[in-house]
Amino acid sequence: xxxxxxxxxxxxxxxxxxxxxxxxxxxxxxxxxxxxxxxxxxxxxxxxxxxxxxxxxxxxxxxxxxxxxxxxxxxxxxxxxxxxxxxxxxxxxxxxxxxxxxxxxxxxxxxxxxxxxxxxxxxx
Amino acid sequence: xxxxxxxxxxxxxxxxxxxxxxxxxxxxxxxxxxxxxxxxxxxxxxxxxxxxxxxxxxxxxxxxxxxxxxxxxxxxxxxxxxxxxxxxxxxxxxxxxxxxxxxxxxxxxxxxxxxxxxxxxxxxxxxxxxxxxxxxxxxxxxxxxxxxxxxxxxxxxxxxxxxxxxxxxxxxxxxxxxxxxxxxxxxxxxxxxxxxxxxxxxxxxxxxxxxxxxxxxxxxxxxxxxxxxxxxxxxxxxxxxxxxxxxxxxxxxxxxxxxxxxxxxxxxxxxxxxxxxxxxxxxxxxxxxxxxxxxxxxxxxxxxxxxxxxxxxxxxxxxxx
Numbered sequence: 001x002x003x004x005x006x007x008x009x010x011x012x013x014x015x016x017x018x019x020x021x022x023x024x025x026x027x028x029x030x031x032x033x034x035x036x037x038x039x040x041x042x043x044x045x046x047x048x049x050x051x052x053x054x055x056x057x058x059x060x061x062x063x064x065x066x067x068x069x070x071x072x073x074x075x076x077x078x079x080x081x082x083x084x085x086x087x088x089x090x091x092x093x094x095x096x097x098x099x100x101x102x103x104x105x106x107x108x109x110x111x112x113x114x115x116x117x118x119x120x121x122x123x124x
Numbered sequence: 125x126x127x128x129x130x131x132x133x134x135x136x137x138x139x140x141x142x143x144x145x146x147x148x149x150x151x152x153x154x155x156x157x158x159x160x161x162x163x164x165x166x167x168x169x170x171x172x173x174x175x176x177x178x179x180x181x182x183x184x185x186x187x188x189x190x191x192x193x194x195x196x197x198x199x200x201x202x203x204x205x206x207x208x209x210x211x212x213x214x215x216x217x218x219x220x221x222x223x224x225x226x227x228x229x230x231x232x233x234x235x236x237x238x239x240x241x242x243x244x245x246x247x248x249x250x251x252x253x254x255x256x257x258x259x260x261x262x263x264x265x266x267x268x269x270x271x272x273x274x275x276x277x278x279x280x281x282x283x284x285x286x287x288x289x290x291x292x293x294x295x296x297x298x299x300x301x302x303x304x305x306x307x308x309x310x311x312x313x314x315x316x317x318x319x320x321x322x323x324x325x326x327x328x329x330x331x332x333x334x335x336x337x338x339x340x341x342x343x344x345x346x347x348x349x350x351x352x353x354x355x356x357x358x359x360x361x362x363x364x365x366x367x368x369x370x371x372x373x374x375x376x377x378x379x380x381x382x383x384x385x386x387x388x389x390x391x392x393x394x395x396x397x398x399x400x401x402x403x404x405x406x407x408x409x410x411x412x413x414x415x416x417x418x419x420x421x422x423x424x425x426x427x428x429x430x431x432x433x434x435x436x437x438x439x440x441x442x443x444x445x
Contacts, residue, residue: 108415
């Protein structure tokens with residue numbers, strides 16, 4: 001790291017965020033299946049339970065935003081549970097008998113990063 | 125066990141926050157902005173403001189254009205004609221489009237004339253060029269920005285398209301916001317929030333996160349950092365595209381002068397997101413993509429002309445503030 005010494009004040013934090021944020025999208029094989037926010041959260045809790053049992057299902061996480069139309073959401077999870085949550089999303093294959101999959105669009109320890117993803121820039 | 129522990133770890137990240145003043149005779153803020161070459165998104169938030177201020181309107185719509193050139197061979201960059209027409213005049217920026225820095229070959233042209241090639245092993249060996257391994261372990265489409273009409277005519281033999289940055293603005297209703305004071309960048313427990321709390325809150329505002337949740341709420345428990353105050357309204361404007369540092373500098377100056385007349389807002393913010401897949405982030409420092417390619421800087425501009433500058437980077441970046 002390279003620092004310029006002459007700033008009036010400086011604070012430098014390594015791993016400052018206690019949380020990781022994930023922008024995800026749920027895709028169903030068939031169209032027309034909807035979930036409200038509570039059902040969406042419950043689905044994630046079930047995914048954790050399926051892979052990690054009751055202890056995994058108790059992992060606290062937040063659904064910060066949820067769009068019912070597009071089934072897109074921003075999740076917040078503590079750093080220690082990040083890998084567990086992501087792997088649960090990966091292994092989830094169905095909801096009420098309907099085949100589905102989670103797409104993890106973006107992850108970051110900074111919530112601000114999720115509002116600007118240059119990989120979503122489409123020019124053609 | 126060690127492998128399992130390592131797999132469960134989250135990648136390292138850094139947040140650096142510094143404080144200075146626009147009255148400082150050394151214009152470090154300008155130098156900082158001018159040496160961040162590849163900017164994808166700029167957004168500013170003005171508390172206690174419902175509409176885009178007049179003095180910013182014209183600038184916000186004049187941040188472009190930029191150009192997309194398809195199937196451009198790289199040797200076009202090293203022709204004497206290109207170098208004399210664009211590179212020697214300075215302020216020519218180029219970056220490959222739709223290439224992922226962690227998977228594909230990526231190329232960037234810096235305004236000082238340096239051509240940066242981030243190549244996979246096979247391509248590197250084929251080129252026979254001398255280089256060094258990436259710190260963080262094509263005929264391609266290129267994005268360009270340079271003098272307007274000259275680019276269109278120079279690359280007329282290729283498929284070139286002009287694009288304008290996309291601007292979106294929204295008036296926000298009542299929302300809680302952290303209490304800040306410019307002298308206390310680390311905050312004061314129970315009295316003031318610090319720069320890290322402000323940075324997280326800003327992310328919540330830009331992503332339209334509900335901040336009025338109870339601790340027992342099933343869906344989300346997120347709430348505004350304490351101590352906080354209520355804003356009656358705020359204006360959030362975002363511009364995305366291939367944005368030049370010079371234009372961002374102008375925007376920063378105009379925002380700074382927003383406080384030339386008395387305003388209700390105690391501060392405002394200007395955030396800039398770099399391209400996740402550019403091979404360099406600041407100056408010629410290597411940039412990589414680990415689980416994310418975030419490289420964001422944020423100015424908090426106070427009404428007394430003090431400012432905080434925050435830099436947030438991920439695992440495959442240098443933090444240098």
